[in-house]
Amino acid sequence: MLSGIRVISFNHFHAGPMAAQFLADLGADVIAVEPVDGAFHRNWAVANRFVAGQSVNLLTTGRNKRSLALDMKSADGKAIARRLLETADAVMENFRPGAMARMGFGYEQVKAFNPGVVYASVSGYGASGPDRDLPGQDLLLQARSGLAARTGRADGAPTPTGPVIVDQHAASLLAMGILAALLGRTKSGRGCLVEGSLLQSAIDLQSESLTAWLNGARSDTPRGYHGLASWCSAGPSGIHATADGFLAISMASPADLAVALEMPALAALPASAGFDRRDEITQAVAERLAQKTTADWLPALQKQAIWHMPVKDYDDLRDDAQLAHLGTFVDTQGAEGEPVTLLGHPLRFDGAAPPVRLVPQKLGAQTRDVLREAGYDGAQIEAFVQSRTVGATAAPA
Numbered sequence: 001m002l003s004g005i006r007v008i009s010f011n012h013f014h015a016g017p018m019a020a021q022f023l024a025d026l027g028a029d030v031i032a033v034e035p036v037d038g039a040f041h042r043n044w045a046v047a048n049r050f051v052a053g054q055s056v057n058l059l060t061t062g063r064n065k066r067s068l069a070l071d072m073k074s075a076d077g078k079a080i081a082r083r084l085l086e087t088a089d090a091v092m093e094n095f096r097p098g099a100m101a102r103m104g105f106g107y108e109q110v111k112a113f114n115p116g117v118v119y120a121s122v123s124g125y126g127a128s129g130p131d132r133d134l135p136g137q138d139l140l141l142q143a144r145s146g147l148a149a150r151t152g153r154a155d156g157a158p159t160p161t162g163p164v165i166v167d168q169h170a171a172s173l174l175a176m177g178i179l180a181a182l183l184g185r186t187k188s189g190r191g192c193l194v195e196g197s198l199l200q201s202a203i204d205l206q207s208e209s210l211t212a213w214l215n216g217a218r219s220d221t222p223r224g225y226h227g228l229a230s231w232c233s234a235g236p237s238g239i240h241a242t243a244d245g246f247l248a249i250s251m252a253s254p255a256d257l258a259v260a261l262e263m264p265a266l267a268a269l270p271a272s273a274g275f276d277r278r279d280e281i282t283q284a285v286a287e288r289l290a291q292k293t294t295a296d297w298l299p300a301l302q303k304q305a306i307w308h309m310p311v312k313d314y315d316d317l318r319d320d321a322q323l324a325h326l327g328t329f330v331d332t333q334g335a336e337g338e339p340v341t342l343l344g345h346p347l348r349f350d351g352a353a354p355p356v357r358l359v360p361q362k363l364g365a366q367t368r369d370v371l372r373e374a375g376y377d378g379a380q381i382e383a384f385v386q387s388r389t390v391g392a393t394a395a396p397a
């Protein structure tokens with residue numbers, strides 16, 4: 001779909017590499033440029049988090065990309081980068097604001113020699129403003145944005161929602177922005193600067209609850225599902241313990257619950273009681289659910305068409321027939337032939353998910369190929385390797 005589109009990705013950590021991977025999955029030629037010692041996300045893992053010699057972070061975001069190791073602070077590295085960037089449809093980076101410009105390749109600098117370029121940046125807090133230089137990291141932004149304060153148990157401490165969800169959303173938004181800019185360019189001929197931030201991603205994740213709050217809705221419950229979304233979720237929406245596990249119940253009317261859970265006291269209540277008497281209903285339902293196992297409850301909940309779901313953990317996901325049907329997990333071979341399991345691309349096009357064309361590559365695996373394509377000859381490339389301007393893992397051709 002994006003075949004013929006060249007993306008030069010200067011990303012590290014999660015948000016930038018993940019956004020680049022979306023484009024790579026869709027067929028773009030994504031060249032991931034890393035320092036000659038490797039980017040943080042390639043190297044960041046204590047020993048037991050390396051899978052088959054590669055960091056989990058690289059396995060997560062390295063799919064379908066070519067790897068170029070390049071010292072962007074050396075004169076030769078800058079010359080190579082310049083040559084590559086002249087051919088770029090899109091450039092991506094997620095360093096702190098100003099880092100790319102210091103290396104000579106900020107938006108204005110690249111636009112001067114590649115006027116049609118789409119240039120995409122993710123920062124922690126925005127490219128300008130009082131907090132622009134703060135380190136941007138998922139957990140910090142969950143704390144900063146209200147997400148942690150509103151999540152967790154109602155009576156517990158602020159709780160992050162899970163690993164790197166803010167980065168993941170920032171990546172999706174950035175990929176969407178890049179695609180829109182590329183599409184716009186086909187009509188106008190002009191490129192543009194696309195900027196995202198983890199802060200705005202974290203805010204965007206809370207669009208429903210925050211919009212309600214901004215418009216006057218308040219909850220007595222500081223945290224938990226009702227603290228986060230009380231304005232649109234009636235009791236007993238939430239996760240409740242059964243005798244042997246947990247069940248999510250969502251948006252059920254008291255009358256339906258009365259039948260499914262055999263709670264006659266609920267039968268006469270109007271649907272609005274789910275809001276007006278939420279705490280009372282929630283407590284009663286929680287007590288009732290705890291009396292039987294999850295499996296015991298399922299037939300009645302299904303019969304009454306109550307929206308429900310047993311809470312699953314990762315072990316369950318591997319055996320989930322629907323996920324398998326969707327091709328969610330891709331068992332393949334890593335860069336050295338070792339067995340690895342990757343996540344597949346989450347969208348389908350004409351019924352099929354984009355394939356894994358390239359597993360996450362060793363650092364600099366395509367350095368020589370990319371430099372040859374850029375017009376350098378074998379002797380020049382080996383001289384760059386010797387001087388550590390580039391890092392290359394493949395044998396000289």
Ligand SMILES: CC(C)(COP(=O)(O)OP(=O)(O)OC[C@H]1O[C@@H](n2cnc3c(N)ncnc32)[C@H](O)[C@@H]1OP(=O)(O)O)[C@@H](O)C(=O)NCCC(=O)NCCSC(=O)C(=O)O
Pocket residue numbers: 010012013014015016033034035036070071072073094095096098099100102103122123124134135136137138139164167198
């Ligand atoms: C993640 C960061 C806090 C990491 O900060 P730092 O490690 O201090 O890196 P900085 O971005 O400040 O600077 C990167 C430096 O690397 C240099 N650099 C980069 N690429 C190269 C190459 N190829 N060659 C030579 N030097 C290079 C670049 O010039 C900068 O140098 P100098 O100019 O000399 O400084 C920040 O990058 C950041 O806030 N990024 C924006 C938000 C974001 O996407 N965060 C990732 C979240 S991941 C996450 O939340 C998670 O995984 O969990």
